[in-house]
Amino acid sequence: MNIVTVKGLTKDYSSLRAVDNIDFAIVKGECFGFLGPNGAGKTTVMRIIYCFMPPTSGKVKVFDMDVIENPSLIKARIGVMPQDNNFDPDLTVFENLIVYARYFDIARKDSVKLAWELLDFVELREKAQVKIDNLSGGMKRRLVLARALINNPELLILDEPTTGLDPYSRRNVWKKLNYLKEKGTTLILTTHYMEEAEKLCDRVAIMHSGKIVTIDTPIGLMGLHGGNLEDVYLKLTGRSLQRLIL
Protein backbone atom coordinates (compact mmCIF):
# COMPACT_ATOMS: atom_id res chain seq x y z
CA MET A 1 0.00 0.00 0.00
CA ASN A 2 1.27 3.45 -0.88
CA ILE A 3 1.57 5.94 1.96
CA VAL A 4 2.71 8.74 -0.33
CA THR A 5 1.95 9.09 -4.03
CA VAL A 6 3.46 11.95 -6.00
CA LYS A 7 2.64 12.61 -9.66
CA GLY A 8 4.08 15.39 -11.79
CA LEU A 9 5.03 17.49 -8.78
CA THR A 10 6.46 20.92 -9.56
CA LYS A 11 7.21 23.71 -7.10
CA ASP A 12 8.23 27.23 -8.07
CA TYR A 13 9.51 29.95 -5.75
CA SER A 14 8.82 33.15 -7.69
CA SER A 15 11.38 32.69 -10.49
CA LEU A 16 13.16 29.60 -9.20
CA ARG A 17 11.94 26.09 -10.02
CA ALA A 18 12.80 24.14 -6.85
CA VAL A 19 11.12 20.88 -7.82
CA ASP A 20 10.67 19.98 -11.46
CA ASN A 21 7.97 17.50 -12.46
CA ILE A 22 8.85 14.52 -10.27
CA ASP A 23 7.00 11.23 -9.66
CA PHE A 24 7.47 8.69 -6.91
CA ALA A 25 5.57 6.58 -4.43
CA ILE A 26 6.47 5.48 -0.93
CA VAL A 27 5.23 2.16 0.38
CA LYS A 28 3.94 1.52 3.88
CA GLY A 29 6.68 0.46 6.26
CA GLU A 30 9.67 1.36 4.12
CA CYS A 31 12.42 3.85 4.81
CA PHE A 32 12.78 6.15 1.82
CA GLY A 33 15.76 8.49 1.53
CA PHE A 34 16.29 11.65 -0.49
CA LEU A 35 19.92 12.32 -1.38
CA GLY A 36 21.25 15.28 -3.28
CA PRO A 37 23.32 18.45 -2.99
CA ASN A 38 22.10 21.50 -1.09
CA GLY A 39 19.38 23.21 -3.08
CA ALA A 40 18.41 20.06 -4.97
CA GLY A 41 14.83 20.34 -3.72
CA LYS A 42 14.82 17.67 -0.99
CA THR A 43 13.48 19.86 1.80
CA THR A 44 10.85 21.34 -0.51
CA VAL A 45 9.54 17.87 -1.36
CA MET A 46 9.37 17.00 2.33
CA ARG A 47 7.58 20.25 3.16
CA ILE A 48 4.99 19.58 0.49
CA ILE A 49 4.42 16.08 1.83
CA TYR A 50 3.80 17.38 5.34
CA CYS A 51 1.45 20.04 3.96
CA PHE A 52 3.59 23.01 4.94
CA MET A 53 3.34 24.45 1.43
CA PRO A 54 1.15 23.56 -1.54
CA PRO A 55 2.56 22.24 -4.83
CA THR A 56 2.61 24.64 -7.78
CA SER A 57 1.32 21.81 -9.94
CA GLY A 58 0.97 18.05 -9.77
CA LYS A 59 -0.81 15.69 -7.41
CA VAL A 60 0.48 14.75 -3.96
CA LYS A 61 -1.46 12.25 -1.90
CA VAL A 62 -0.62 11.13 1.61
CA PHE A 63 -2.67 8.36 3.24
CA ASP A 64 -4.75 8.58 0.05
CA MET A 65 -5.74 12.20 0.84
CA ASP A 66 -4.83 15.26 -1.18
CA VAL A 67 -2.35 17.58 0.57
CA ILE A 68 -4.29 20.66 -0.51
CA GLU A 69 -7.72 19.38 0.50
CA ASN A 70 -6.96 17.70 3.83
CA PRO A 71 -3.82 19.17 5.38
CA SER A 72 -4.95 18.90 9.01
CA LEU A 73 -6.13 15.29 8.71
CA ILE A 74 -2.82 14.34 7.07
CA LYS A 75 -0.67 16.24 9.54
CA ALA A 76 -2.47 14.61 12.48
CA ARG A 77 -0.91 11.29 11.36
CA ILE A 78 2.58 12.56 10.50
CA GLY A 79 5.58 13.27 12.69
CA VAL A 80 8.12 15.83 11.51
CA MET A 81 11.73 16.16 12.56
CA PRO A 82 12.78 19.43 10.90
CA GLN A 83 16.33 20.52 10.13
CA ASP A 84 16.21 23.20 12.83
CA ASN A 85 15.70 22.39 16.48
CA ASN A 86 12.76 24.78 16.64
CA PHE A 87 11.83 24.41 20.29
CA ASP A 88 10.25 26.98 22.57
CA PRO A 89 13.43 28.22 24.25
CA ASP A 90 11.57 29.66 27.23
CA LEU A 91 10.04 26.30 28.16
CA THR A 92 11.61 23.22 29.70
CA VAL A 93 12.13 19.95 27.85
CA PHE A 94 8.98 18.52 29.38
CA GLU A 95 6.85 21.61 28.73
CA ASN A 96 7.93 21.60 25.10
CA LEU A 97 6.44 18.15 24.66
CA ILE A 98 3.23 19.04 26.49
CA VAL A 99 2.68 22.22 24.48
CA TYR A 100 3.34 20.33 21.25
CA ALA A 101 0.88 17.60 22.22
CA ARG A 102 -1.83 20.24 22.58
CA TYR A 103 -1.62 21.08 18.89
CA PHE A 104 -2.72 17.48 18.27
CA ASP A 105 -5.57 17.84 20.75
CA ILE A 106 -4.03 15.27 23.08
CA ALA A 107 -5.58 15.58 26.52
CA ARG A 108 -3.30 16.67 29.35
CA LYS A 109 -3.38 13.41 31.28
CA ASP A 110 -2.47 11.46 28.14
CA SER A 111 0.23 13.89 27.06
CA VAL A 112 1.96 13.75 30.46
CA LYS A 113 2.13 9.97 30.25
CA LEU A 114 3.26 10.10 26.63
CA ALA A 115 5.90 12.71 27.35
CA TRP A 116 7.50 10.53 30.04
CA GLU A 117 7.42 7.49 27.76
CA LEU A 118 9.05 9.42 24.96
CA LEU A 119 11.67 10.92 27.25
CA ASP A 120 12.52 7.38 28.31
CA PHE A 121 12.70 6.32 24.69
CA VAL A 122 15.19 9.06 23.82
CA GLU A 123 17.00 8.74 27.18
CA LEU A 124 16.25 12.25 28.38
CA ARG A 125 14.12 11.53 31.46
CA GLU A 126 16.60 13.19 33.82
CA LYS A 127 16.61 16.32 31.62
CA ALA A 128 12.83 16.80 31.79
CA GLN A 129 12.94 20.00 33.84
CA VAL A 130 15.96 21.49 32.06
CA LYS A 131 15.78 24.51 29.73
CA ILE A 132 16.41 23.74 26.06
CA ASP A 133 19.61 25.79 25.92
CA ASN A 134 21.24 23.47 28.43
CA LEU A 135 20.98 20.44 26.16
CA SER A 136 23.84 19.23 23.97
CA GLY A 137 23.40 19.03 20.19
CA GLY A 138 22.77 15.29 20.33
CA MET A 139 20.21 15.65 23.11
CA LYS A 140 18.37 18.33 21.14
CA ARG A 141 18.11 16.07 18.10
CA ARG A 142 16.79 13.26 20.26
CA LEU A 143 14.25 15.63 21.77
CA VAL A 144 13.07 16.74 18.31
CA LEU A 145 12.61 13.06 17.53
CA ALA A 146 10.61 12.57 20.73
CA ARG A 147 8.48 15.59 19.88
CA ALA A 148 7.84 14.22 16.39
CA LEU A 149 6.53 11.00 17.95
CA ILE A 150 4.03 12.66 20.31
CA ASN A 151 1.06 11.84 18.04
CA ASN A 152 2.20 8.27 17.45
CA PRO A 153 2.67 8.97 13.72
CA GLU A 154 2.29 6.41 10.95
CA LEU A 155 4.69 8.40 8.81
CA LEU A 156 7.83 10.06 10.13
CA ILE A 157 9.55 12.76 8.10
CA LEU A 158 13.19 13.38 9.00
CA ASP A 159 15.02 16.32 7.48
CA GLU A 160 18.74 15.70 8.05
CA PRO A 161 18.16 13.91 11.35
CA THR A 162 21.82 13.61 12.34
CA THR A 163 23.54 16.60 10.75
CA GLY A 164 26.15 18.05 13.10
CA LEU A 165 26.18 15.12 15.52
CA ASP A 166 29.19 13.20 16.78
CA PRO A 167 29.45 9.53 15.69
CA TYR A 168 28.14 8.22 19.00
CA SER A 169 25.07 10.48 19.00
CA ARG A 170 24.45 9.67 15.36
CA ARG A 171 24.42 5.95 16.04
CA ASN A 172 22.11 6.55 18.95
CA VAL A 173 19.59 8.28 16.65
CA TRP A 174 19.95 5.49 14.06
CA LYS A 175 19.16 2.94 16.74
CA LYS A 176 15.91 4.77 17.56
CA LEU A 177 14.96 5.09 13.91
CA ASN A 178 15.63 1.42 13.28
CA TYR A 179 13.42 0.56 16.21
CA LEU A 180 10.60 2.68 14.78
CA LYS A 181 11.04 1.07 11.40
CA GLU A 182 10.76 -2.40 12.91
CA LYS A 183 7.61 -1.23 14.63
CA GLY A 184 6.15 -0.52 11.16
CA THR A 185 6.50 3.28 10.98
CA THR A 186 7.12 4.55 7.46
CA LEU A 187 10.17 6.83 7.32
CA ILE A 188 11.17 9.49 4.82
CA LEU A 189 14.51 11.13 5.36
CA THR A 190 16.98 13.45 3.73
CA THR A 191 20.66 13.17 4.49
CA HIS A 192 24.10 14.12 3.30
CA TYR A 193 25.63 11.05 4.95
CA MET A 194 25.82 8.13 2.59
CA GLU A 195 26.54 5.79 5.47
CA GLU A 196 23.25 6.90 7.02
CA ALA A 197 21.37 6.23 3.79
CA GLU A 198 22.99 2.80 3.44
CA LYS A 199 22.25 1.84 7.03
CA LEU A 200 18.65 3.05 7.18
CA CYS A 201 17.09 3.32 3.73
CA ASP A 202 15.33 0.57 1.81
CA ARG A 203 15.24 2.83 -1.25
CA VAL A 204 16.82 6.15 -2.09
CA ALA A 205 15.98 8.86 -4.60
CA ILE A 206 18.91 10.90 -5.81
CA MET A 207 17.85 14.47 -6.57
CA HIS A 208 19.64 17.09 -8.59
CA SER A 209 18.37 20.56 -9.62
CA GLY A 210 14.80 19.75 -8.70
CA LYS A 211 14.66 16.47 -10.61
CA ILE A 212 14.88 12.88 -9.44
CA VAL A 213 17.87 11.35 -11.21
CA THR A 214 17.18 7.82 -10.06
CA ILE A 215 15.27 5.76 -7.51
CA ASP A 216 16.61 2.39 -6.40
CA THR A 217 17.80 0.36 -3.44
CA PRO A 218 21.26 1.32 -2.19
CA ILE A 219 22.51 -2.15 -3.16
CA GLY A 220 20.94 -1.87 -6.60
CA LEU A 221 22.59 1.49 -7.21
CA MET A 222 26.00 0.31 -6.12
CA GLY A 223 25.67 -2.80 -8.26
CA LEU A 224 24.65 -0.79 -11.30
CA HIS A 225 27.14 2.05 -11.06
CA GLY A 226 29.99 0.44 -9.10
CA GLY A 227 31.77 1.70 -5.99
CA ASN A 228 30.02 2.67 -2.77
CA LEU A 229 26.93 4.82 -2.43
CA GLU A 230 29.01 7.98 -2.22
CA ASP A 231 30.64 7.22 -5.58
CA VAL A 232 27.21 6.65 -7.10
CA TYR A 233 25.96 9.90 -5.59
CA LEU A 234 28.87 11.92 -6.93
CA LYS A 235 28.56 10.34 -10.34
CA LEU A 236 24.82 10.96 -10.64
CA THR A 237 24.81 14.52 -9.31
CA GLY A 238 27.52 15.48 -11.77
CA ARG A 239 30.17 16.12 -9.20
CA SER A 240 32.67 13.33 -9.67
CA LEU A 241 35.94 13.85 -7.88
CA GLN A 242 37.84 13.96 -11.13
CA ARG A 243 35.87 16.97 -12.29
CA LEU A 244 36.33 18.66 -8.92
CA ILE A 245 40.10 18.24 -9.20
CA LEU A 246 40.19 19.47 -12.77
Added chain:
Amino acid sequence: MKLKRAFRVWQRHLTVYTKLYKSSIALNFVEPILYLAALGLGLGAFVKDINGVPYINFIAPGIIASSSMFAAIYECTYGTYVRMTYQKTFDAILATPVNINDLVAGELMWGATKSLLYGTIIIFVISLFGLVSSPLIILIIPLLFVTGLIFAEISVIFTAIVPGIDSFNYFYTIFMTPMFLFSGIFFPLDNLPPIVSKIAFFTPLYHLVNICRAFSSGQLSIIRWDIIWVFAVVFLLAPYPFRLMRKRIIK
Protein backbone atom coordinates in the same frame (compact mmCIF):
# COMPACT_ATOMS: atom_id res chain seq x y z
CA MET B 1 -9.64 28.37 10.04
CA LYS B 2 -10.72 26.40 13.06
CA LEU B 3 -11.20 28.25 16.31
CA LYS B 4 -10.02 25.34 18.40
CA ARG B 5 -6.70 25.13 16.61
CA ALA B 6 -6.28 28.92 16.84
CA PHE B 7 -6.93 28.53 20.54
CA ARG B 8 -4.05 26.03 20.75
CA VAL B 9 -1.70 28.70 19.42
CA TRP B 10 -3.13 31.24 21.86
CA GLN B 11 -2.66 28.70 24.63
CA ARG B 12 1.00 28.22 23.69
CA HIS B 13 1.56 31.97 23.99
CA LEU B 14 -0.16 32.02 27.36
CA THR B 15 2.03 29.16 28.61
CA VAL B 16 5.19 30.96 27.55
CA TYR B 17 3.89 34.27 28.91
CA THR B 18 3.20 32.83 32.36
CA LYS B 19 6.90 32.00 32.50
CA LEU B 20 8.08 35.43 31.44
CA TYR B 21 5.44 37.80 32.73
CA LYS B 22 7.67 39.43 35.34
CA SER B 23 10.01 41.12 32.88
CA SER B 24 7.20 41.78 30.42
CA ILE B 25 4.91 43.39 33.04
CA ALA B 26 7.66 45.83 33.91
CA LEU B 27 8.05 46.91 30.29
CA ASN B 28 4.41 47.31 29.48
CA PHE B 29 2.95 48.46 32.73
CA VAL B 30 5.54 50.52 34.60
CA GLU B 31 6.00 52.78 31.58
CA PRO B 32 2.40 54.06 31.37
CA ILE B 33 2.45 54.76 35.09
CA LEU B 34 5.59 56.83 34.57
CA TYR B 35 3.83 58.84 31.86
CA LEU B 36 0.90 59.39 34.13
CA ALA B 37 3.09 60.51 37.01
CA ALA B 38 5.49 62.67 35.00
CA LEU B 39 2.93 64.39 32.80
CA GLY B 40 -0.10 64.23 35.06
CA LEU B 41 1.60 65.46 38.18
CA GLY B 42 4.64 67.24 36.73
CA LEU B 43 3.18 68.98 33.72
CA GLY B 44 -0.27 69.01 35.30
CA ALA B 45 0.94 71.46 37.91
CA PHE B 46 1.35 74.08 35.17
CA VAL B 47 -1.68 73.23 33.04
CA LYS B 48 -5.12 74.57 33.82
CA ASP B 49 -8.09 72.22 33.80
CA ILE B 50 -9.08 70.83 30.41
CA ASN B 51 -12.84 70.94 29.78
CA GLY B 52 -13.27 71.38 33.52
CA VAL B 53 -11.21 68.28 34.35
CA PRO B 54 -7.85 68.37 36.20
CA TYR B 55 -5.01 67.51 33.82
CA ILE B 56 -4.10 64.18 35.41
CA ASN B 57 -7.74 63.10 35.28
CA PHE B 58 -7.84 64.20 31.65
CA ILE B 59 -4.91 62.03 30.54
CA ALA B 60 -5.60 59.00 32.76
CA PRO B 61 -8.22 57.36 30.46
CA GLY B 62 -5.94 57.99 27.50
CA ILE B 63 -3.20 56.03 29.23
CA ILE B 64 -5.54 53.02 29.33
CA ALA B 65 -5.83 53.34 25.57
CA SER B 66 -2.12 53.79 24.84
CA SER B 67 -1.03 51.06 27.22
CA SER B 68 -3.49 48.70 25.63
CA MET B 69 -2.24 49.69 22.18
CA PHE B 70 1.46 49.23 23.00
CA ALA B 71 0.80 45.76 24.41
CA ALA B 72 -0.74 44.45 21.19
CA ILE B 73 1.73 46.23 18.95
CA TYR B 74 4.84 44.95 20.74
CA GLU B 75 3.39 41.47 20.83
CA CYS B 76 2.49 41.32 17.15
CA THR B 77 5.56 43.08 15.78
CA TYR B 78 8.65 41.97 17.72
CA GLY B 79 6.94 39.00 19.35
CA THR B 80 5.44 37.63 16.16
CA TYR B 81 8.61 38.36 14.19
CA VAL B 82 10.84 36.49 16.65
CA ARG B 83 8.49 33.50 16.62
CA MET B 84 8.36 33.57 12.83
CA THR B 85 12.08 33.94 12.06
CA TYR B 86 14.55 33.47 14.92
CA GLN B 87 12.76 30.84 17.00
CA LYS B 88 11.07 29.20 14.02
CA THR B 89 8.12 28.54 16.28
CA PHE B 90 5.78 28.88 13.31
CA ASP B 91 7.60 26.12 11.43
CA ALA B 92 7.17 23.84 14.42
CA ILE B 93 3.48 24.65 14.79
CA LEU B 94 2.71 24.29 11.09
CA ALA B 95 4.01 20.72 11.13
CA THR B 96 1.04 19.85 13.36
CA PRO B 97 -2.68 19.89 12.44
CA VAL B 98 -2.58 23.66 12.97
CA ASN B 99 -2.68 25.49 9.61
CA ILE B 100 -1.49 28.94 8.67
CA ASN B 101 -4.90 30.58 9.15
CA ASP B 102 -5.27 29.02 12.60
CA LEU B 103 -1.82 30.28 13.44
CA VAL B 104 -2.50 33.86 12.35
CA ALA B 105 -5.84 33.85 14.19
CA GLY B 106 -3.99 32.68 17.30
CA GLU B 107 -1.46 35.52 16.97
CA LEU B 108 -4.25 38.10 16.61
CA MET B 109 -6.22 36.70 19.53
CA TRP B 110 -3.13 36.71 21.69
CA GLY B 111 -2.26 40.30 20.75
CA ALA B 112 -5.81 41.34 21.61
CA THR B 113 -5.59 39.44 24.89
CA LYS B 114 -2.46 41.38 25.85
CA SER B 115 -4.27 44.60 24.96
CA LEU B 116 -7.11 43.63 27.24
CA LEU B 117 -4.77 42.55 30.02
CA TYR B 118 -2.58 45.66 30.05
CA GLY B 119 -5.51 48.05 29.59
CA THR B 120 -7.27 46.38 32.50
CA ILE B 121 -4.23 46.77 34.76
CA ILE B 122 -4.21 50.51 34.03
CA ILE B 123 -7.97 50.74 34.67
CA PHE B 124 -7.31 49.15 38.03
CA VAL B 125 -4.40 51.46 38.86
CA ILE B 126 -6.08 54.73 37.87
CA SER B 127 -9.24 53.72 39.70
CA LEU B 128 -7.11 53.12 42.77
CA PHE B 129 -5.74 56.67 42.45
CA GLY B 130 -9.28 58.00 42.15
CA LEU B 131 -8.79 59.27 38.60
CA VAL B 132 -12.00 57.72 37.27
CA SER B 133 -15.41 59.16 38.00
CA SER B 134 -17.68 56.46 36.61
CA PRO B 135 -17.85 52.72 37.39
CA LEU B 136 -18.90 52.25 33.75
CA ILE B 137 -15.15 52.10 33.03
CA ILE B 138 -15.40 48.33 33.64
CA LEU B 139 -17.38 48.06 30.41
CA ILE B 140 -14.32 49.05 28.39
CA ILE B 141 -12.63 45.74 29.14
CA PRO B 142 -14.38 43.72 26.40
CA LEU B 143 -13.96 46.64 24.01
CA LEU B 144 -10.21 46.60 24.66
CA PHE B 145 -10.14 43.14 23.11
CA VAL B 146 -11.78 44.48 19.96
CA THR B 147 -9.47 47.48 19.62
CA GLY B 148 -6.59 45.16 20.53
CA LEU B 149 -7.54 43.10 17.48
CA ILE B 150 -7.15 46.19 15.30
CA PHE B 151 -3.68 46.92 16.65
CA ALA B 152 -2.77 43.26 16.28
CA GLU B 153 -4.04 43.19 12.70
CA ILE B 154 -2.04 46.27 11.74
CA SER B 155 1.07 44.88 13.43
CA VAL B 156 0.81 41.44 11.85
CA ILE B 157 0.28 43.05 8.45
CA PHE B 158 3.48 45.02 8.95
CA THR B 159 5.36 42.01 10.35
CA ALA B 160 4.37 40.01 7.29
CA ILE B 161 5.99 42.51 4.93
CA VAL B 162 9.11 43.77 6.77
CA PRO B 163 12.40 42.65 5.28
CA GLY B 164 14.08 42.50 8.72
CA ILE B 165 13.61 43.27 12.38
CA ASP B 166 15.24 46.72 12.06
CA SER B 167 12.39 47.85 9.82
CA PHE B 168 10.13 48.04 12.84
CA ASN B 169 11.80 51.36 13.61
CA TYR B 170 9.87 52.78 10.64
CA PHE B 171 6.64 51.38 11.96
CA TYR B 172 7.22 52.93 15.37
CA THR B 173 8.49 56.30 14.17
CA ILE B 174 6.13 56.88 11.27
CA PHE B 175 2.99 55.24 12.60
CA MET B 176 2.94 54.54 16.30
CA THR B 177 4.63 57.55 17.89
CA PRO B 178 2.65 60.20 15.97
CA MET B 179 -0.53 58.26 16.66
CA PHE B 180 0.37 58.17 20.35
CA LEU B 181 1.09 61.92 20.51
CA PHE B 182 -1.83 63.15 18.39
CA SER B 183 -4.62 60.89 19.52
CA GLY B 184 -6.05 63.27 22.08
CA ILE B 185 -4.41 61.59 25.07
CA PHE B 186 -2.37 64.61 26.17
CA PHE B 187 -4.41 67.51 24.73
CA PRO B 188 -7.71 67.94 22.88
CA LEU B 189 -7.16 68.10 19.13
CA ASP B 190 -9.71 70.94 18.66
CA ASN B 191 -7.12 73.69 19.02
CA LEU B 192 -4.80 72.28 16.38
CA PRO B 193 -5.21 72.83 12.64
CA PRO B 194 -8.25 70.80 11.48
CA ILE B 195 -6.04 68.53 9.38
CA VAL B 196 -4.73 66.93 12.58
CA SER B 197 -8.13 65.70 13.72
CA LYS B 198 -8.90 64.64 10.17
CA ILE B 199 -5.83 62.41 10.13
CA ALA B 200 -6.48 61.26 13.68
CA PHE B 201 -9.94 60.10 12.62
CA PHE B 202 -8.28 57.37 10.58
CA THR B 203 -6.22 56.02 13.48
CA PRO B 204 -7.64 53.46 15.90
CA LEU B 205 -6.02 55.03 18.95
CA TYR B 206 -7.96 58.27 18.54
CA HIS B 207 -11.27 56.42 18.77
CA LEU B 208 -10.11 54.25 21.64
CA VAL B 209 -9.09 57.36 23.58
CA ASN B 210 -12.54 58.87 22.98
CA ILE B 211 -14.13 55.65 24.15
CA CYS B 212 -11.99 55.35 27.28
CA ARG B 213 -12.58 58.98 28.20
CA ALA B 214 -16.34 58.69 27.71
CA PHE B 215 -16.56 55.54 29.81
CA SER B 216 -14.49 56.95 32.62
CA SER B 217 -16.69 60.04 32.83
CA GLY B 218 -19.92 58.18 32.16
CA GLN B 219 -20.92 60.24 29.09
CA LEU B 220 -21.53 57.47 26.62
CA SER B 221 -23.83 59.13 24.11
CA ILE B 222 -21.02 60.94 22.29
CA ILE B 223 -19.06 57.87 21.27
CA ARG B 224 -21.56 55.93 19.20
CA TRP B 225 -19.58 56.60 16.02
CA ASP B 226 -16.27 55.71 17.63
CA ILE B 227 -17.66 52.30 18.52
CA ILE B 228 -19.07 51.77 15.05
CA TRP B 229 -15.70 52.82 13.59
CA VAL B 230 -13.87 50.27 15.73
CA PHE B 231 -16.09 47.33 14.78
CA ALA B 232 -16.06 48.29 11.10
CA VAL B 233 -12.27 48.50 10.98
CA VAL B 234 -11.72 45.17 12.74
CA PHE B 235 -13.67 43.52 9.94
CA LEU B 236 -12.22 45.60 7.14
CA LEU B 237 -8.63 44.78 8.09
CA ALA B 238 -9.27 41.13 8.91
CA PRO B 239 -8.41 39.49 5.56
CA TYR B 240 -4.99 41.12 5.21
CA PRO B 241 -2.96 39.60 8.07
CA PHE B 242 -4.03 36.16 6.87
CA ARG B 243 -3.31 36.83 3.24
CA LEU B 244 0.07 38.49 3.80
CA MET B 245 1.29 36.00 6.38
CA ARG B 246 0.41 33.13 4.09
CA LYS B 247 2.41 34.82 1.36
CA ARG B 248 5.37 35.39 3.69
CA ILE B 249 5.55 31.96 5.30
CA ILE B 250 4.19 29.47 2.81
CA LYS B 251 5.54 30.93 -0.47
